Amino acid sequence: MKFWIGAALALAIGVGLPLLPVNEYVFYAGYVVLTYVVLATAWNILGGYAGYVNFGPPAFFGIGAYAAVVLFKWLGAPLGVQIAGAAFMGGAMGFGVGLLTLRLRGIFFAIATVAIIFIMETLMVNWRYVGGATGLQLLRPQVELYASYTRMLFAVIAVMAVASVAIARYVQESWIGRGLRALRDSEEAAEGCGVPTLRLKLVACTLSGALMGAAGAPMPMYLSFIEPASTFNLAYTIGSLGSAIIGGMSHWAGPIVGAILLGSLQQIITVTISNEMNVLVVGVLLVVFVVAAPEGILGLFRKVLGRTSK
Amino acid sequence: MALSLEIRGLDAGYGAVRALHGVSLSIGEKETVALLGTNGNGKSTLMKCVMGMVRPSRGDIVLNLDGQAFDLKTLSTEAIVDLGVAMVPEGRRLFPRLTVEENLLLGAYRRASRRQLGRNLEFCYEAFPVLKERRRQLAGSMSGGQQQMLAIARALMSAPKLLLVDEPSVGLAPILVSHTITKIKELKEEYGLTVLMAEQNFHQAIRIADRGSIIVHGEIVFSGTVSELEKNELVKSYYLGT
Numbered sequence: 214m215k216f217w218i219g220a221a222l223a224l225a226i227g228v229g230l231p232l233l234p235v236n237e238y239v240f241y242a243g244y245v246v247l248t249y250v251v252l253a254t255a256w257n258i259l260g261g262y263a264g265y266v267n268f269g270p271p272a273f274f275g276i277g278a279y280a281a282v283v284l285f286k287w288l289g290a291p292l293g294v295q296i297a298g299a300a301f302m303g304g305a306m307g308f309g310v311g312l313l314t315l316r317l318r319g320i321f322f323a324i325a326t327v328a329i330i331f332i333m334e335t336l337m338v339n340w341r342y343v344g345g346a347t348g349l350q351l352l353r354p355q356v357e358l359y360a361s362y363t364r365m366l367f368a369v370i371a372v373m374a375v376a377s378v379a380i381a382r383y384v385q386e387s388w389i390g391r392g393l394r395a396l397r398d399s400e401e402a403a404e405g406c407g408v409p410t411l412r413l414k415l416v417a418c419t420l421s422g423a424l425m426g427a428a429g430a431p432m433p434m435y436l437s438f439i440e441p442a443s444t445f446n447l448a449y450t451i452g453s454l455g456s457a458i459i460g461g462m463s464h465w466a467g468p469i470v471g472a473i474l475l476g477s478l479q480q481i482i483t484v485t486i487s488n489e490m491n492v493l494v495v496g497v498l499l500v501v502f503v504v505a506a507p508e509g510i511l512g513l514f515r516k517v518l519g520r521t522s523k
Numbered sequence: 524m525a526l527s528l529e530i531r532g533l534d535a536g537y538g539a540v541r542a543l544h545g546v547s548l549s550i551g552e553k554e555t556v557a558l559l560g561t562n563g564n565g566k567s568t569l570m571k572c573v574m575g576m577v578r579p580s581r582g583d584i585v586l587n588l589d590g591q592a593f594d595l596k597t598l599s600t601e602a603i604v605d606l607g608v609a610m611v612p613e614g615r616r617l618f619p620r621l622t623v624e625e626n627l628l629l630g631a632y633r634r635a636s637r638r639q640l641g642r643n644l645e646f647c648y649e650a651f652p653v654l655k656e657r658r659r660q661l662a663g664s665m666s667g668g669q670q671q672m673l674a675i676a677r678a679l680m681s682a683p684k685l686l687l688v689d690e691p692s693v694g695l696a697p698i699l700v701s702h703t704i705t706k707i708k709e710l711k712e713e714y715g716l717t718v719l720m721a722e723q724n725f726h727q728a729i730r731i732a733d734r735g736s737i738i739v740h741g742e743i744v745f746s747g748t749v750s751e752l753e754k755n756e757l758v759k760s761y762y763l764g765t
Contacts, residue, residue, distance in 0.1 A: 388632065395618050395629045402616035405574060407604030407633045407681065 216382065220375050227371020231364035240367040242484075244435055246476035247370040248428055252449060253456035253468035254377045255424030259417045260454070261462030262390055264397030265314060269326035271449040272333045273303045273422050275441075277429030282343055282351070282439050292369065296430040303426015304419045311418030315411065318400075334445035348440030351433055366431050377424045381465040384420065393417055425453075452476070455495055459502050461509025470510050526552045526588055526607075526684050526717055528573070533582035535565075535572050542568040543741045545582070550685075555711060555718040557732035559725060559752075565741040566721035567613050570689045573719070574610050575600040586685070604633055609683035613690045613721075615674040619663025623654055626662045626673055630680030639682065647676040650710065668699040675707065686711070688720040692727060700727055707731060729753070 227247075231240055252270055259265050277299030284290040284298045310326065317325050338346045359365040384390050392413045395403040404410050433439040452475065460471025475495065482491040506513050533546040542565045550556045558566050571577040573584055575598055584595040586606060595603055609630070618626050627647055631640050648655035651672045657665060662673060671691060678686060688707060692700040708731040711718050722728035729735065729749045736746040737758055745757050752758050 388637070391625065391629060392632060394621055394625070395632075398618035398620050399616055401576070402612060402618065403629070404576060404600050405610050405612055405616065406629050406677065407601045407636075408629065409599075409601050 216379075220379060224372065224375050227375065228368045231359055231367050237361065237363065240361075240364050242477075242480040244363065244367050244370055245480060246473060247367070247374045248432070249452045249456055249472040249476040250374040250469055251370065251377045251428040252425055252453040253460070253472040254374075254381045254465065255421045255428065256453040257457045257462055257465070257468045258381055258384055258424075259421040261457055261467070262385060262393040262397065263414060263417050265318075265414070265417075266323045266454075267310070267326045267421070268323050268450050268454070269310070269329045270425055270453040271445045271447060272326070272329040273306060273425035274429035274432070274449050275330075275333055275337070275444040276302050276306055277426030278432045278439060278444050279337055279343055280426065281430040282349065282433050285351070285433075286342070286349075292431065292434065296369075296373070296427050299430035300423040300427040303429070304423030306426070307418040307420070307422020308415060310422065311415035314414045314418070330445050330447070330450075334441050337441040337445070344439065346441060348438055349433075351437050351439065353434055353437055362434065366435050369431055370428075373427060377427075378465055378469060380420065380424065381468075384417070385465050389413060389416060451495060451499075452479075455499050457509075459498060459509055461511030463508070464511055467509050467511045474510070525590065526586075528685060528717070528719070529583070529585045529587065530569075530573075531583045531585075533569070533572060533579050533584065535568055535577055535579040535582075537577075541741065543572070543579070546738070546741070546743055548736055548743065548746070550717055550719055553711075553715050553717055554734065555720065555732050557728040557735040558719065558721040558738060559723070559728060559735050560721075560738040561723055564738045566738060567689055568741075569738070570610060570613075570687050570719070570721055572596075573603075573687060574608065575603045588684075601633065604681055605635060607682070607684035608687065609678040609681050609685075610687040611674045611678045611689060611691065614693055615670050617662040617670055617673055617677070619661065621662060622659055623662055623665070623673055624658040626677050627654070627658075627680050630677035633681060636681045643680050643682055647679060650679075650706075651676050667695055668702065671695060671699070671703050672706070675703075675710070679710070683716070685717045685719070688718060690721055690723065692722060692724045700724060704728075704730055 252274065256267060256270055259267055280299040280302040281295035284295045310329070313325055314322060337343060343349055353362045356362045356365050359368065392403065392408045395406070395408055396410045396413065400410055456471035456475050457468045458471070459475055460469065461467030478494065479491050482494055502509065528550045530546060530548040533543050534541065535543040546569060548556070558569065560566050568577055572579050573595060575595060579596060586593045586595055586608070588606060593606055618629065627644060631637055631643055636643065653669055654673055654676055662670065665673065691703045691707065695703065704727045707718065710716060720728060720732070729752065732749055734746065734748050735752045736743050745755060747755065
């Protein structure tokens with residue numbers, strides 16, 4: 214119940230704030246931060262609960278973005294349809310990655326997911342219809358209700374963020390999550406208990422992929438432009454993985470905390486210092502957390518709470 | 524309720540390596556059969572074949588249940604668990620980063636087991652009081668003996684009729700081995716379990732077994748009742764090394 218009150222509150226702020234006369238930059242930067250909330254939350258369903266480290270968020274994000282562009286250019290589809298199409302494509306690719314888990318584990322799985330990024334990028338570079346390597350300029354449609362398209366996109370991504378967190382929470386607290394945690398610890402033992410490991414991994418991969426694909430859908434409209442190099446950028450890997458690691462991977466709240474912290478910090482540093490400094494800060498933060506707080510901010514929080522309650 | 528397991532002419536292996544050669548074995552209802560043999564002779568492979576985790580290349584594994592015959596060779600592990608078969612794996616194979624209670628809940632993952640979750644959990648805590656005390660502790664932080672108890676309790680969470688126990692003595696002090704075997708004996712007598720137990724420790728195994736089979740290099744070289752096993756010259760030379 215507490216969760217749903219929080220979710221309703223977050224939704225109200227996400228949808229309502231862009232209606233108010235607040236500085237446009239807030240939404241411009243906030244959009245990116247919320248994109249990372251969706252990406253990190255989606256990544257954590259597979260990486261955090263099941264322990265399969267996916268280095269391929271840019272591939273999923275990218276396939277979502279390109280699916281949206283194709284739907285827009287081909288049919289003039291509205292944003293909602295673009296997002297649904299992107300989620301479908303991301304989910305389908307996730308299912309494929311799920312089949313990989315049959316044979317690949319640990320570092321080998323991680324490497325295979327990196328390969329998917331390059332395959333996707335190469336495909337898009339060579340596809341004229343979506344602009345190839347030079348990219349494609351997009352004209353934003355008219356927007357109603359909101360004062361600008363960016364404000365509307367902020368509201369949309371806010372809804373997606375709340376939805377993906379709700380999905381991740383459901384997975385975590387259900388028997389799906391319990392089974393995923395079991396196979397993270399020992400896949401063989403889980404199988405021996407009658408946990409349908411392959412089916413659970415497919416569900417996790419598909420869900421994770423669909424959410425990451427959906428996160429990519431509004432990006433081309435946000436930039437009014439799409440181009441392969443920046444769409445399939447490894448920065449999305451670092452952003453999703455980093456947010457989950459810094460926030461804490463064992464709980465749905467971890468990726469939110471991590472993404473908001475990391476995303477805001479990146480935005481602030483990019484504006485105040487430089488884009489290069491921003492990369493350095495993320496790197497240092499990751500090293501510090503992996504060494505000093507492998508359970509993330511959530512883990513630290515729990516430790517402190519545990520101490521005071523004793 | 525009639526139950527029996529019939530293994531006939533089983534060949535199995537990993538890639539080019541053959542681990543089992545024409546293994547035949549049968550277990551009747553409420554019987555306890557010990558599968559005896561040292562490391563690397565195919566005991567665990569046989570267990571995994573029964574659980575559907577290793578696919579045999581030849582032979583049959585048939586579970587007769589209330590007059591119905593199920594060919595386990597064609598069923599998935601999940602379906603085999605649903606039929607009432609559970610395994611205590613070698614080396615315990617707990618979920619170390621999950622709590623004791625979550626480990627137990629995973630033993631009842633199947634839908635049919637979830638329906639009786641409360642009852643089975645209570646039963647396990649009654650049979651193993653130490654697990655109740657430690658139910659919020661991480662499984663990996665318990666002692667070896669407690670972990671073995673948890674592994675057995677986890678297998679019982681699905682209320683199995685046929686229990687496979689793979690080397691319960693591995694990595695335990697002699698006194699704990701004895702306790703573990705005694706506990707398995709109590710449980711099987713009280714709940715009428717049928718048990719197939721793989722074990723290296725001959726003297727502990729024959730304490731609870733009705734019959735035993737000696738497996739050497741993937742072949743059953745001798746099968747008989749416990750008293751036959753104790754007297755057999757072949758057993759002494761093959762297994763006891765005298």
